[in-house]
Amino acid sequence: EPAARREARPVAQPAGGRRVRVGGERDLTRERIVATAVRVADEEGLAALSMRRVATELGVATMSLYRHVPGKDELLRFMMDVVFREQPLPEPPASDWREGLETIARLQWRIYRRHPWLASTMSFTRPVPAPDAALHTERSMAVLVGRGLSWEEMAQTSVALAAFVCGLAVHFEREAQAEQDSGLSADEWMERVGDEDHERLMADPERFPMFDALNRGPEIDLSLEALFEFGMARMLDGVGLVIERRGGADG
Missing domain, CATH: 1.10.10.60 (Homeodomain-like)
Known part of the structure; x- marks a missing residue:
């Protein structure tokens, strides 16, 4: 049988x-x-x-x-390695540093979206020794070699970008849990629950003049996807400025 x-x-x-x-x-x-x-x-x-x-x-x-x-901590480490291994880094690595870092950040974003629990298990002060996750930092530093950055700057760039992606991705699980508990999506919650409080906040132009101005303008996108795209681009802009000052912008 x-x-x-x-x-x-x-x-x-x-x-x-x-x-x-x-x-x-x-x-x-x-x-x-x-x-x-x-x-x-x-x-x-x-x-x-x-x-x-x-x-x-x-x-x-x-x-x-x-x-x-051996225990739950080790189980989480094995889980982390498995889900990073599901979506391997592309080969060969990008020759352009910005394309390379953006590719890694987008891959991490997809992994977190597919496994919403993952972001809350990550630590950037007490990192878990998960080899397949560590490959992302290895690749991020590798694409920065020869751009005029110190080893410290390359490591800080790699970890800071990963921490940004992870920090935003934490909200995937929070939103999933909130939707499960309330039965409402984020948009439905804003329409059904948040309108009254939102309007009260916007109706105080003396205390919140910027919110008042926003309320009078066109609708803006503050979704997780929009925040990811904006934040990633601005972080890479900043890295580009440092590379340019070091004289390593080419290549």
Whole structure:
């Protein structure tokens, strides 16, 4: 009988009431554990993820997971590596530094959008040793070599750009959770819930003259996508100025 079919057939409840599946523990691997954890986090958010929950999804005893994954921190690191590996960096690298950095930033944005939980697991003060994620920093610094920047400036540029993308991407999971809790999209929430407060804020031109001016002008786009595009472009403009001052703008 195929393994997948064996795993799908439940057996009698063992002591303690836990439900297990035939062949589940025998076929358990770290890859299956991590894939299941990613699916849970993608569908329900990081708050729903636990070793117990992953074990339940796999139909095995929770303790059996620890033979393959030491704990939840390590599980998150494996998950991080897997989702970065899903969308590898393009080869060959771009020869133009700006194109190269923009390509990396857009790839990170797509990864965060596909896996909204990921951004909240990232740390730029206590980085997790995830090799496939570290390749992004490696590539970012590589495209800046020979532009007149110091090693410190190349590292700071790479990390600052990644931190900008991640910081904005944190809102993917927050918005997903808010939509799940309220049943309203961001636009629907603004129309149904925010109009009264918004109008009250805009109706005080003495205290908020800039908001008042905005309210009288054309509609503006403050979506996450618009903020990403604007912020990335301005950061790269700034890097370009530094490179130009160093005399490394060409190439």
